[in-house]
Amino acid sequence: MSVQVAQTDKDAFQRDGVVPLRQVLDADWLGRIAAAIEADIHQPGPFYHGYETEGEGRFHGNLRLWETHATFREVCQNSPLPAIAQHFFDSEKVNLLYDQLFVKEVAMSQRTRWHNDQPYWPIRGWQVLSIWIALDPTTAANGRLEFIRGSHKWGRWFQPEVFGKTSAISQYERNPDYEDIPDIEADRDSYDLISWDLEPGDVYVFHGMTVHGAGATACRIEDVAAIPCATPVMMWFTTRAPEPANRYCVTHSAMATRWTANATR
Ligand SMILES: O=C(O)CCC(=O)C(=O)O
DSSP states (O other): OOOOOOHHHHHHHHHHSEEEEOSOSOHHHHHHHHHHHHHHHHSOOTTOOOBOOSSSSOEEEEEOGGGTOHHHHHHHHHSSHHHHHHHHHTOSOEEEEEEEEEEEOTTOOOOEEEEOSGGGSSOOSSOEEEEEEOSSOBOGGGTOEEEETTGGGSOOOBOOOOSSOBSSOSOOOOOTTOBOOOOTGGGGGGSOEEOOOBOTTOEEEEETTOOEEEOOOOSOGGGSOSSOEEEEEEEEEOOOOSSGGGOOOOOOGGGSOOOEEOOOO
16 A cells, blocks of 8 residues: 655654654554454453553553454554554664554543653664554543653653553563653643644554653543544564664564564555
């Protein structure tokens, strides 16, 4: 599938660390993804890690779905998404690190804590991005993602913390090279926060070092469709390394990339 990414979008990504792209996935893709998510909710794949929540709604999490579920594999390999990563990296070849699913049901009062992603991952280097897919309309009222403009260039590696109580992991190993993230939520006015409303099929493309968080879905149930706010995310990186800073290393075999996309854009 031919995908075009405007130079202005690439410039915005480089400058701000995030850019929304509109109508990347059509109704057919969205329908297939929604069905795959329903299937995972009812019969979770092996890396399921639901979080305990304080509100009524559940917070279903899973990752590496492409390894066991044909639709997620299709999305990772044959949807417009790999080509988008190729465009942003100006690279013929990109590698998938893993895919991840966040399903926040309505009336769930839990935020996704502020963090940047790359400290969670066994990946170093600059050419690292995520593509976050909106399956439902996402607004300030139902917990859209927010980003700190330009934070990918801070050079600050924040200590990973769990997103909520989950049976999968109680806490992350403390890395002496990382710092604790400040309480951004308590000091929002001090930061240049950016966010956009998204429609189903829109995506965010954001850098692995961009600090971001998401609100709760604790809007009134009648305000939003009574379906989960489900968000698959794919993380991509490229091994193309024109300068030493772009070298990458994979230190964790379980997460090592298993396939690459090098199709013609
Ligand atoms: O969708 C969410 O609530 C969180 C997504 C996120 O933090 C991520 O993709 O890194």
